[in-house]
Amino acid sequence: MPRQTKPKPLASKAAAQRADQSLSTHDTGPRVVDEVDTRYLQTLMGYNARRAALSIIEVFLERLAPYGLKPVDFSVMSTICHNPGVTSRQLCNTLNLLPPNLVGLIQSLESRGLIERKPHPHDGRAVGLHATPKGQALMVQAEQTATELELEKTAKLTPAQRKTLLALLQKIYL
Amino acid sequence: MPRQTKPKPLASKAAAQRADQSLSTHDTGPRVVDEVDTRYLQTLMGYNARRAALSIIEVFLERLAPYGLKPVDFSVMSTICHNPGVTSRQLCNTLNLLPPNLVGLIQSLESRGLIERKPHPHDGRAVGLHATPKGQALMVQAEQTATELELEKTAKLTPAQRKTLLALLQKIYL
DNA sequence: TATTGTTATACTCTATAACTATA
DNA sequence: TATAGTTATAGAGTATAACAATA
Secondary structure, three states: OOOOOOOOOOOHHHHHHOOOOOOOOOOOOOOOOOOOOOOOHHHOHHHHHHHHHHHHHHHHHHHHHHHOOOHHHHHHHHHHHHOOOEOHHHHHHHHOOOHHHHHHHHHHHHHOOOEEEEEOOOOOOOEEEEEOHHHHHHHHHHHHHHHHHHHHHOOOOOHHHHHHHHHHHHHHHO | OOOOOOOOOOOHHHHHHOOOOOOOOOOOOOOOOOOOOOOOHHHOHHHHHHHHHHHHHHHHHHHHHHHOOOHHHHHHHHHHHHOOOEOHHHHHHHHOOOHHHHHHHHHHHHHOOOEEEEEOOOOOOOEEEEEOHHHHHHHHHHHHHHHHHHHHHOOOOOHHHHHHHHHHHHHHHO
């Protein structure tokens, strides 16, 4: 189930058309565009990172749907599994989420029996989040599926390139 | 105006805590998490690409606000400027947008006097989109601002690393 | 019959303000 | 006074179905 219209394969014969990349062509008459020139946008990291992320997330949504997990659910569950007792506030800070948007998500995971809320040992305001055995078992499978899917989507990259790409991306947002 | 809660600086002294990354710890008691371990998520390209993209887009929204352009407006305007006569359908295919979501955007740009709609030379159904002189002038400034911002956000990267990162990202979504 | 552009609309995601309980 | 969690709600973004005009 494609969520977007898929770009048609470009007619490579028309590559020679795109010669003038200047912004101010001062041309006002009607014109037919044979092949769309996106060379400027492709110099922008934000554009490329967003397109790459959406490309992966599109497949992620399909493959993880059987687990009832969307990307944010997945990252929250994974972080809880790897950090038993983590609080909502810590999840927000770590994953760049807003507290109000996490409330319903946590409640949903709890009602599905994937996590448990336990009182925080030292802070009466906070609540520690723990994955149940059911939640842990689900995430073992989900993380394996996610990792497989990621390797597929980055199949054009060598392992070294993949490692490089991860490191460079982290230099931007960390 | 921060749109998200900003992660607090991590106490590096606690890095030694995160030794066991296994999913099934079988621990059920209350526990305090000192530093959140996100090492698994950081192995996922989708997670890193999305975080990097959002990190850039956050600044993009601030810096491009004076031009009245959000990321999608910007990419549409830029593509129209560099491809005079491009059609809505071509924009959708190129930028991975859905036609209904582009209608209001195009109307807004037209009512602001940034673009003009002209009949397509060969196809009576299609409409060619052209940037007005006002739109072209705006985009010269906007693209310069965007490029500057991008260089700031990728300041930790060498020019060679930046080029590598762009190329690797395109190998994922193109 | 297929495609371009459009309308209407629903659903999801994201953001802000304000409240409570505790530190 | 400040923080953790919550509630309510508004706004933006994204999705599908269906239609008219043209190819």
